[in-house]
Amino acid sequence: MFSANRRQDGCLSRLHGEAFALAIIMAALASGGCETLDGQPINLLNTQQEIQLGRELADEIEEREEILDDAAVQSYVREIGHRLAQHAHRQDVEYRFTVIDAPDTVNAFALPGGHMYVYTGLMKLCRNEAELAGVMAHEIGHVAARHHGEGITRMYGYSIVMRALLGEDPGTLTRIASQFLGTAGHAYFSRQNEREADQIAAALLWRAGYNPEALLGFMQQLEAYKAERGHTANIPLFATHPPTSERMHLISQYVSRFPREQRAQRPVHADRYHEKALDRL
Numbered sequence: 001m002f003s004a005n006r007r008q009d010g011c012l013s014r015l016h017g018e019a020f021a022l023a024i025i026m027a028a029l030a031s032g033g034c035e036t037l038d039g040q041p042i043n044l045l046n047t048q049q050e051i052q053l054g055r056e057l058a059d060e061i062e063e064r065e066e067i068l069d070d071a072a073v074q075s076y077v078r079e080i081g082h083r084l085a086q087h088a089h090r091q092d093v094e095y096r097f098t099v100i101d102a103p104d105t106v107n108a109f110a111l112p113g114g115h116m117y118v119y120t121g122l123m124k125l126c127r128n129e130a131e132l133a134g135v136m137a138h139e140i141g142h143v144a145a146r147h148h149g150e151g152i153t154r155m156y157g158y159s160i161v162m163r164a165l166l167g168e169d170p171g172t173l174t175r176i177a178s179q180f181l182g183t184a185g186h187a188y189f190s191r192q193n194e195r196e197a198d199q200i201a202a203a204l205l206w207r208a209g210y211n212p213e214a215l216l217g218f219m220q221q222l223e224a225y226k227a228e229r230g231h232t233a234n235i236p237l238f239a240t241h242p243p244t245s246e247r248m249h250l251i252s253q254y255v256s257r258f259p260r261e262q263r264a265q266r267p268v269h270a271d272r273y274h275e276k277a278l279d280r281l
């Protein structure tokens, strides 16, 4: 039996079984949601709410982080992002890409609504454009699959997020922004979310003309970096993701769905990456 506390318009308490579950899901989709189902938030933010939340968080983040002052690198990364995002199944948000100047921080994250930030420390770890595209495609995957709304409301509760959106609780926005800047930003996502983002990433890479094996190439770089730097490494990215070996195994499976010979012919754009990014960082 399901039960739920009544708290949002449209949320009914004490309905039973599938009818209840369906009612909750329909209400969540229609209005942005109800709060709990056996204590577990299941709300999704609607697209407008995601976009608004993303905009507010982007303002916080851009105030706190140093945006890379190099228009050519910004434009290059933007081009890679748009090449990938045009193939995403979700097109009701605007995908935006910004490079943050922090050479010792290996991080990248997307916000609800489509803003994405890539750190120069992560770019320096990539050996070619395809590897950077792999990380970006993973983050686009989280946006496209609407993981943010689900994760943020799971963590904070729908009503708290709504109050923040209404400007009644700026502290919550600051907290969420801080989480994206540290390791906790990735804690919004479940393991299932991560697998889904990897799966979408492989497909986006393929459609955008890259070899999806680049995802594995980046993971290897990350492992080598961790081994070399040990505890001194500042790697918010993937800090809370499933263990790398498990991810790599699954990514290999996703990649193997694309024809091997065609994969091998796809360029990784190492020279272009050096010229347009690495040599300038």
Ligand SMILES: [Zn+2]
Pocket: 138, 142, 186, 189, 194, 197, 241
């Ligand atoms: Zn992820």
